[in-house]
Amino acid sequence: MHISGQVVFGVLAAVSQVLGYQVQTPPLDTEWTYKVGTNPWPEYPRPLLQRPQWQNLNGIWKYRRADPEARMAPINESFANAADVLVPSCLESGLSGVQDINVTYAWLTREFTVPHDWTQTGRRIMLNFEAVDYEATVFVNGRKAGFHRGGYWHFNFDVTNLVRVNGTNTLYVYRNICSSPEDPHVHVFDPTDSMGYNIPMGKQRVNPSHIFYRACTGIWQTVWMESVPKNYIQKLDISADADGKVKMQVATSGGNDKVSISIVGDEGVSIMSHEASGNTPIEFVVDSPKLWSPRLTYSDDEVTSYTGFRTVSVGEVNGIVRPLINGKFFFHFGTLDQGYWPDGLHTPPSREAMVYDLEVLKSLGLNMVRKHIKVEPALFYQACDQLGLLVIQDMPAMFDGEPKPNAAQQAEFERQFEIMIDQHKSYPSIYTWIIYNEGWGQITQGYYPEYDLAARTKQLDPTRLVDATSGWFDHGAGDYHDNHHYANPQCGSPFYSLNSSPHDPKRIAIQGEFGGIGHNVSAQNLWKVQEAINAINQTYEIDADLEAYNYRGHILMTELKEQIQRYACSGAVWTQTTDVEGEVNGFLTYDRRILRLNVDQWKADIQALYDAAQGRTGQYKGQKALN
Ligand SMILES: *[C@@H]1O[C@H](CO)[C@@H](O)[C@H](O)[C@H]1NC(C)=O
Numbered sequence: 061m062h063i064s065g066q067v068v069f070g071v072l073a074a075v076s077q078v079l080g081y082q083v084q085t086p087p088l089d090t091e092w093t094y095k096v097g098t099n100p101w102p103e104y105p106r107p108l109l110q111r112p113q114w115q116n117l118n119g120i121w122k123y124r125r126a127d128p129e130a131r132m133a134p135i136n137e138s139f140a141n142a143a144d145v146l147v148p149s150c151l152e153s154g155l156s157g158v159q160d161i162n163v164t165y166a167w168l169t170r171e172f173t174v175p176h177d178w179t180q181t182g183r184r185i186m187l188n189f190e191a192v193d194y195e196a197t198v199f200v201n202g203r204k205a206g207f208h209r210g211g212y213w214h215f216n217f218d219v220t221n222l223v224r225v226n227g228t229n230t231l232y233v234y235r236n237i238c239s240s241p242e243d244p245h246v247h248v249f250d251p252t253d254s255m256g257y258n259i260p261m262g263k264q265r266v267n268p269s270h271i272f273y274r275a276c277t278g279i280w281q282t283v284w285m286e287s288v289p290k291n292y293i294q295k296l297d298i299s300a301d302a303d304g305k306v307k308m309q310v311a312t313s314g315g316n317d318k319v320s321i322s323i324v325g326d327e328g329v330s331i332m333s334h335e336a337s338g339n340t341p342i343e344f345v346v347d348s349p350k351l352w353s354p355r356l357t358y359s360d361d362e363v364t365s366y367t368g369f370r371t372v373s374v375g376e377v378n379g380i381v382r383p384l385i386n387g388k389f390f391f392h393f394g395t396l397d398q399g400y401w402p403d404g405l406h407t408p409p410s411r412e413a414m415v416y417d418l419e420v421l422k423s424l425g426l427n428m429v430r431k432h433i434k435v436e437p438a439l440f441y442q443a444c445d446q447l448g449l450l451v452i453q454d455m456p457a458m459f460d461g462e463p464k465p466n467a468a469q470q471a472e473f474e475r476q477f478e479i480m481i482d483q484h485k486s487y488p489s490i491y492t493w494i495i496y497n498e499g500w501g502q503i504t505q506g507y508y509p510e511y512d513l514a515a516r517t518k519q520l521d522p523t524r525l526v527d528a529t530s531g532w533f534d535h536g537a538g539d540y541h542d543n544h545h546y547a548n549p550q551c552g553s554p555f556y557s558l559n560s561s562p563h564d565p566k567r568i569a570i571q572g573e574f575g576g577i578g579h580n581v582s583a584q585n586l587w588k589v590q591e592a593i594n595a596i597n598q599t600y601e602i603d604a605d606l607e608a609y610n611y612r613g614h615i616l617m618t619e620l621k622e623q624i625q626r627y628a629c630s631g632a633v634w635t636q637t638t639d640v641e642g643e644v645n646g647f648l649t650y651d652r653r654i655l656r657l658n659v660d661q662w663k664a665d666i667q668a669l670y671d672a673a674q675g676r677t678g679q680y681k682g683q684k685a686l687n
Pocket residue numbers: 132133134135136
């Protein structure tokens with residue numbers, strides 16, 4: 061739908077801005093859709109670096125499609141007649157209020173004021189974006205604050221010199237796609253995946269079909285402002301292992317001045333303090349490691365963070381290469397977790413909705429999720445840290461077909477891959493990075509880029525494992541040998557089949573995807589888009605009713621259990637947490653209203669996997685560390 065449905069704003073604008081916003085009926089809603097309101101995502105958005113002075117800029121903004129040739133912010137334009145849009149949201153989503161499909165260029169704008177106590181001499185004002193898809197040029201009061209490329213990453217600009225502290229400011233975000241780095245305003249490519257452009261985009265497609273979904277455009281995570289002192293902490297990297305060794309690096313705006321670290325235990329009691337320098341590696345040991353939070357003071361800046369103590373490694377247990385967490389092998393079982401929502405697409409309707417998915421998985425006994433070629437808001441990883449759910453984090457894939465990326469596209473993919481690691485390496489729940497999914501965007505002629513990328517990953521983050529190629533084109537790189545096979549697993553097993561190879565004893569065996577059995581629910585729980593409904597019959601297997609679905613689930617889980625007992629299988633990922641668009645193979649339907657599982661049966665089958673793994677390892681005798 062185009063925004064012509066919104067002409068009514070011309071009349072309503074004089075009454076109230078907020079009146080103009082209306083959730084559009086999405087092809088399928090959830091229990092949360094109509095509870096979102098106009099104050100979405102009120103939570104503090106950066107749990108790893110918290111500061112008291114902040115202001116949320118989410119809410120109702122103005123939106124219109126933009127001229128591809130736009131060079132300047134439209135400061136002389138009244139947006140009174142433009143559509144009201146909810147930030148954060150994907151412009152294509154019902155929750156956005158515009159549900160505008162195929163947007164390539166857009167203006168998003170709002171007014172804001174700066175709190176008076178932020179204006180003391182010397183303090184700086186930072187404007188933070190948690191994610192804008194795909195490129196954003198940001199203007200404050202008509203002057204350019206900066207440009208950012210990449211749809212999944214946090215970025216910020218120092219806007220101290222652009223804001224008026226005594227009045228209203230106008231923030232404009234020009235959203236474009238695929239422009240050249242030299243001049244983000246002028247040189248613009250056609251923005252579709254079908255026209256040879258190749259960017260990290262995950263499952264988004266201009267023409268969705270079966271396993272590919274409606275695209276997300278615009279500001280899809282929280283926008284916020286904060287006040288920082290002249291000398292402030294810009295970033296905090298932290299990792300802590302099971303022996304109590306803590307490694308930190310505090311990026312500060314003022315060189316390597318002194319940073320004070322005070323460590324506070326779970327109960328709020330201070331455990332120890334440590335003095336260090338900014339911008340230099342910090343290492344110290346905590347005696348009895350438990351969950352704790354560091355509180356950092358640097359100059360006038362004071363921030364809090366958190367970490368968890370754990371060690372991820374590869375080891376040999378009774379002759380089989382295994383993933384070890386805190387020196388122990390246990391079986392990792394999780395779901396393929398797409399993180400799509402029928403009302404918000406990339407943006408969950410709320411934190412509560414987002415955590416609901418994780419709690420369902422946790423209650424079934426899963427101990428892991430594979431976050432599939434998408435990156436979530438920081439609060440997702442914090443929730444996994446709090447719930448104790450392991451996370452395998454995929455890099456959002458480039459285009460799945462031919463042509464493969466050219467040199468410039470590959471370089472951009474690698475740049476964004478490093479950003480993913482840099483921005484997420486302090487969440488304890490993430491224990492594995494995936495570079496490529498099923499060969500999508502994976503160059504296989506001339507050289508195998510996953511070797512270099514796996515090595516670089518280990519340099520950037522030595523505390524985690526690398527699954528270089530999850531599915532299909534495995535050339536031996538990384539810590540894992542990862543088969544995808546539907547519906548039945550081929551995990552650590554000596555079987556050959558199309559795109560699945562027999563176990564490589566030098567690496568950990570994981571079944572990166574299996575299951576995927578479908579069940580076509582009643583029309584009311586389906587994504588009501590005809591193309592998606594037509595694609596349902598492409599599902600690997602459809603079981604006529606829930607009894608058959610659960611019977612088949614039991615057979616496949618039993619097969620997996622036997623591969624743990626007989627072969628070298630160390631982990632597996634069931635496809636998938638929820639249905640998405642034309643896919644009807646979730647534990648939950650896309651609207652989260654139906655859980656297909658016979659819960660007692662699945663809990664028992666999941667527990668049986670852990671027991672089978674325990675049976676292979678005994679009391680962890682014969683274990684030896686490999687790294
Ligand atoms: C806005 O209007 C003023 C006055 O007419 C003009 O000088 C200025 O160039 C305009 N700016 C833009 C960005 O159009």
